[in-house]
Amino acid sequence: MKPRRSMLYMPGNSPGMLQHAPVFGADSVLLDLEDAVAVAEKDAARRLVAHFLRVLDFGRVEVTVRINGADTPYFETDLEEIIPARPSAVRLPKCQSPGDVLRADALMTTIEERHGMEAGTVGIHAMLETARGLEHAFEIATASPRVKALTLGGQDLTADLGVQKTREGWELFYARGRVVMAARAAGIAAFDTVWTDVDDPEGLAAEAKQIVEMGFTGKAAIHPSQIPVIHEAFRPDPREFRRAWRIVTAAEEAERQGKGVLLVDGRMVDGPIVVRAQRLLDLGVLYGMEGDETA
Amino acid sequence: MRYEAAQAGTLESSDCLVTLAPSGEFSFEYRSGNGGLFAERTEAMVREILERYGTPCLRVQISDQGALEATLRARLEIALERALRKE
Known part of the structure; x- marks a missing residue:
C-alpha cells in the first residue's frame, strides 16, 4: 500500500492554489468540486480542474478529485469531465449504500470506454458521512474493485447524529473504529476526517496520534500547515x-x-x-x- | 448560433477574468500586469478556441492576473459555454 499519510483539500476553482498543488509536501491532494465551490461556479471549477489534471506535473503527489454527490445535478457532468482527465481516484461524498458505489462505477466504466481508457483506471474513495453509510461500511468497501479507500466525513456525520464535534472527538470514536475495521477487512486504505481548527495544531497532533493508533492510513488536511503535523504522527518509533x-x-x-x-x-x-x-x-x-x- | 454577454474567472492572483460580448467581428483586448508580454500568444490561443467553438465573431476582453495557459483556456471555454447557454 503506497503511503498516503496526508490528503490536502484544495478548492477546485482557485488556480493560484491548484498550480502549487505539488509543492505543499502532501502525499496526496484532493481537488474539491463540492463544498469549496459556490453553486454558480461549479462549471468553472470542473473545467479548471480537468485542465490542470491534464497539464500539471504533480510529481509523486497522488491526485484525487472530490466530485458532487449523486443527489446533485452536477454528479454526472463532474464524472463526464473529470474521468477522461485521469485522476487517481474520485472521492464520492455521502455514500449511503453499495448502490451508490455501483451507480458511479457503471457511469465511470461507460465514460472510460468512450474515451478509450481501460475500465477501472480511475478509483473510488467512498466517503462515509451519515449513520446509514457507516452501517454499510464493509458492503460499500467491497461493492467494486474500484473502491480503494473509505474516508470518514466527520462534519456531516456529527450533524447527522445531532451531536457536537468536540476537541476530544469521542463522538467519532465508534465511527472511526467502524471505518478502519471495514477498510482493513476489505484490504483498502482508511482516511480520517479533517481537523477544522487551523489555529490549533496541538489539537490536530493529539487527534492525528489517536487515529494512527486506531489504524487509519491517512488523514485529510484543510491547510498546508497541517501536513507536517499529520506526518509527524505517522513517524515510526x-x-x-x-x-x-x-x-x-x-x-x-x-x-x-x-x-x-x-x-x-x-x-x-x-x-x-x-x-x-x-x-x-x-x-x-x-x-x-x-x-x-x-x- | 447566438451568443450573449458572459464572464468567467476572477481578478485574483494567478487567475484571469474573461468577458465576452456579441459583435459583428472578432476583437481582442488584453490587460495584464506584465504589459503586452503574452498578448500575442494569448490572442492566438483565443482565436484557436473560438474557431473550435465555431464562433469567431465576438468581442473578447481578458484581464490577466498572471494566469497559466491552462487557466486561460478553462476560463475562456466556460465563458463561451455560459454565453451560449444564455440564448
Whole structure:
C-alpha cells in the first residue's frame, strides 16, 4: 500500500492554489468540486480542474478529485469531465449504500470506454458521512474493485447524529473504529476526517496520534500547515522500525533457505507480522530512516 | 448560433477574468500586469478556441492576473459555454 499519510483539500476553482498543488509536501491532494465551490461556479471549477489534471506535473503527489454527490445535478457532468482527465481516484461524498458505489462505477466504466481508457483506471474513495453509510461500511468497501479507500466525513456525520464535534472527538470514536475495521477487512486504505481548527495544531497532533493508533492510513488536511503535523504522527518509533527491519530481513533469508518458521529476537514471527513490518519499513523510508543501524 | 454577454474567472492572483460580448467581428483586448508580454500568444490561443467553438465573431476582453495557459483556456471555454447557454 503506497503511503498516503496526508490528503490536502484544495478548492477546485482557485488556480493560484491548484498550480502549487505539488509543492505543499502532501502525499496526496484532493481537488474539491463540492463544498469549496459556490453553486454558480461549479462549471468553472470542473473545467479548471480537468485542465490542470491534464497539464500539471504533480510529481509523486497522488491526485484525487472530490466530485458532487449523486443527489446533485452536477454528479454526472463532474464524472463526464473529470474521468477522461485521469485522476487517481474520485472521492464520492455521502455514500449511503453499495448502490451508490455501483451507480458511479457503471457511469465511470461507460465514460472510460468512450474515451478509450481501460475500465477501472480511475478509483473510488467512498466517503462515509451519515449513520446509514457507516452501517454499510464493509458492503460499500467491497461493492467494486474500484473502491480503494473509505474516508470518514466527520462534519456531516456529527450533524447527522445531532451531536457536537468536540476537541476530544469521542463522538467519532465508534465511527472511526467502524471505518478502519471495514477498510482493513476489505484490504483498502482508511482516511480520517479533517481537523477544522487551523489555529490549533496541538489539537490536530493529539487527534492525528489517536487515529494512527486506531489504524487509519491517512488523514485529510484543510491547510498546508497541517501536513507536517499529520506526518509527524505517522513517524515510526525508531526501535519499532529497527525491529521491523530485522523481521523483514529474517523473512527474506528464511524464504531463500526454504524455512517455514521464523524466529526474530527469540520470538516466533508469522505472515501478518512480516506484512506489518514491511509496511512500517515503507513508512520509515519517508522519514529517511535506515534499518541496518543496531540498537 | 447566438451568443450573449458572459464572464468567467476572477481578478485574483494567478487567475484571469474573461468577458465576452456579441459583435459583428472578432476583437481582442488584453490587460495584464506584465504589459503586452503574452498578448500575442494569448490572442492566438483565443482565436484557436473560438474557431473550435465555431464562433469567431465576438468581442473578447481578458484581464490577466498572471494566469497559466491552462487557466486561460478553462476560463475562456466556460465563458463561451455560459454565453451560449444564455440564448
